[in-house]
Amino acid sequence: MSEQENIQVIKNAMNDLNARKLDTWEQYNTHDLLSYNPNSPEPMTGQQVLAMIGVFLAAFPDLHYDMERFIAQDDFVVLHWRYHGTHTGPMSAPGGKTIPPTGRHVMVSGCSTYQFKDGKVHRVWAYFDRAHLFGQLGLMPEM
Numbered sequence: 430m431s432e433q434e435n436i437q438v439i440k441n442a443m444n445d446l447n448a449r450k451l452d453t454w455e456q457y458n459t460h461d462l463l464s465y466n467p468n469s470p471e472p473m474t475g476q477q478v479l480a481m482i483g484v485f486l487a488a489f490p491d492l493h494y495d496m497e498r499f500i501a502q503d504d505f506v507v508l509h510w511r512y513h514g515t516h517t518g519p520m521s522a523p524g525g526k527t528i529p530p531t532g533r534h535v536m537v538s539g540c541s542t543y544q545f546k547d548g549k550v551h552r553v554w555a556y557f558d559r560a561h562l563f564g565q566l567g568l569m570p571e572m
Contacts, residue, residue, distance in 0.1 A: 430548045432501035438550065439543060443494050446482065454479050459551045473549055477530035478553075481545050488528075489514030489535070497538075504545045511538045516566055528568065535565040 430438075433494065442457040450496035455475065462475035486492055500507040513536040520528040539557030543550050563569045 430545065432503070432506070434548070435504070435506045435543070435545050436499045436501050438545070438548070439499070439508055440496065442550070443496055443508075443510075447493055450485070451479065451482065454482075457550055459546055459549045462550060464553040464555065466553070467557060467559050488518045488520035488530070489516055490518060491515050505507075506542070506543045506545070508541050509538070510541065510559070511536060513537075528566065531568075532564045533566050535562055537562050 438457055442454075445451070445453045445457075458475045458476075461479070463472040464475075464478045465472050468481055469477070490559055492512055495513075496509045497509045499509075513534065515534045516528075517533045518530055520530075522528050537557055539555060541553055542556040543554040560569065
């Protein structure tokens with residue numbers, strides 16, 4: 430696939446996430462997808478990522494991702510994104526604890542690098558500042 434086609438796959442997936450069309454998740458990813466992100470010390474499978482997204486959407490029902498810029502080269506696409514939402518539901522935290530709703534609005538920027546294989550996302554490396562998120566929730570001092 431072309432770089433522009435790969436970008437379009439990511440746009441479609443993010444638009445579906447924003448529209449809460451999670452039943453489309455698997456069509457964008459290879460069956461052996463692995464995602465490396467700050468939410469887990471180990472790579473996550475596609476099903477684990479989908480479960481994590483469900484937990485996050487329960488905690489932030491109005492969550493919305495803004496796609497700020499794309500960079501593509503060969504089989505890689507980089508997306509700079511920003512999400513925002515209001516913490517109105519319980520959120521699972523590292524170590525199995527639950528963070529009760531704070532009612533606070535958050536805005537977090539990050540970056541995801543996607544590697545494509547056969548027209549689908551095969552690997553994802555996502556980066557964002559969890560400390561900034563927790564600071565906005567009032568759970569730790571903001572830097």
